[in-house]
Amino acid sequence: MAGPTLLGVDVFTVATILSAIAAAAVIFAIYTAATVRDPMTKRVKALNDRREQLKAGITASTSKRRARLVQKNEATDRIRALLLSLKVLQESQVKVAQTKLLQAGIRRKEWAVAVIFGRLVLPILIGGPMLYLVYGTQAFADWSPLKAYGLVAGSFILSYKAPDLYLNNKITKRSHAIRKGLPDALDLLVICAEAGLTVDAAFHRVAKELGRAYPELGEEFSLTAIELGFLTDRRQAFENLALRIDLDAIRGVVTTMIQTEKYGTPLASALRVLSAEFRNERMMRAEEKAARLPAIMTIPLILFILPVLFIVILGPAACSINDALIR
Numbered sequence: 001m002a003g004p005t006l007l008g009v010d011v012f013t014v015a016t017i018l019s020a021i022a023a024a025a026v027i028f029a030i031y032t033a034a035t036v037r038d039p040m041t042k043r044v045k046a047l048n049d050r051r052e053q054l055k056a057g058i059t060a061s062t063s064k065r066r067a068r069l070v071q072k073n074e075a076t077d078r079i080r081a082l083l084l085s086l087k088v089l090q091e092s093q094v095k096v097a098q099t100k101l102l103q104a105g106i107r108r109k110e111w112a113v114a115v116i117f118g119r120l121v122l123p124i125l126i127g128g129p130m131l132y133l134v135y136g137t138q139a140f141a142d143w144s145p146l147k148a149y150g151l152v153a154g155s156f157i158l159s160y161k162a163p164d165l166y167l168n169n170k171i172t173k174r175s176h177a178i179r180k181g182l183p184d185a186l187d188l189l190v191i192c193a194e195a196g197l198t199v200d201a202a203f204h205r206v207a208k209e210l211g212r213a214y215p216e217l218g219e220e221f222s223l224t225a226i227e228l229g230f231l232t233d234r235r236q237a238f239e240n241l242a243l244r245i246d247l248d249a250i251r252g253v254v255t256t257m258i259q260t261e262k263y264g265t266p267l268a269s270a271l272r273v274l275s276a277e278f279r280n281e282r283m284m285r286a287e288e289k290a291a292r293l294p295a296i297m298t299i300p301l302i303l304f305i306l307p308v309l310f311i312v313i314l315g316p317a318a319c320s321i322n323d324a325l326i327r
Contacts, residue, residue: 181214186275200228
């Protein structure tokens with residue numbers, strides 16, 4: 001005897017498939033929770049390497065690493081020479097790309113040439129084959145001329161913008177993660193300043209305390225503490241922090257730190273005021289998101305939740321009616 005069906009599909013088969021998916025999801029969740037790693041381990045290692053580079057004035061400690069860096073620099077030099085021969089490389093573009101790489105958390109400045117090279121190569125690699133498929137084959141023969149042209153033009157534009165879109169996405173995510181931890185970091189800076197620690201020691205302590213919760217912010221504060229200890233101009237260390245993070249809040253903190261260093265104004269009181277402002281701003285953003293939630297949930301409610309609810313409520317009755325009609 002055949003089992004109950006739902007829309008022509010055996011209910012037991014659907015239940016078996018859903019159970020298998022649920023079991024796989026549970027196993028994946030357990031594996032993810034069991035294999036969690038410290039996000040600061042790799043970052044602290046990179047910062048320590050940067051400290052050693054600043055001390056010794058070299059870029060590598062072993063011959064193997066030196067050879068790998070020389071090979072990468074040679075590849076970068078070849079790309080740079082090719083772009084210069086094509087007269088498509090400008091120093092202003094390189095500086096903008098280097099700034100975006102720093103804001104995205106990528107410390108290799110020579111990759112700026114690769115970003116510009118990607119803008120040149122990706123339209124050829126992606127847009128060229130799409131142009132051939134649309135106009136050189138019959139794959140899209142049933143499409144209207146306007147749709148075919150839109151597909152080709154869109155492939156060229158997206159492939160050209162792909163490196164910038166990737167960097168902008170990483171910058172946005174990183175800035176959002178840093179913004180969340182900034183009020184807590186300022187509170188800890190106030191405590192360190194009132195305890196009598198120096199600015200570089202306070203930055204190092206805050207980076208150590210917030211490294212697990214906010215690894216991006218901890219990395220930036222650690223690098224700032226290192227630069228404060230080695231750079232002759234302490235103002236340059238704060239300006240580098242503002243350059244690496246694309247946030248108005250960080251620029252406000254940097255301005256406060258520079259004025260404190262220059263005029264000797266109380267650091268703790270200024271940071272306390274900034275921390276209160278950032279906390280109020282974070283609360284306002286949370287309230288704004290909560291106010292938008294009902295309007296945002298309307299479409300998912302109509303498309304996903306209500307159909308499932310109808311299936312759960314009316315499904316057994318539909319199966320019973322179907323079985324009665326078959327008999």
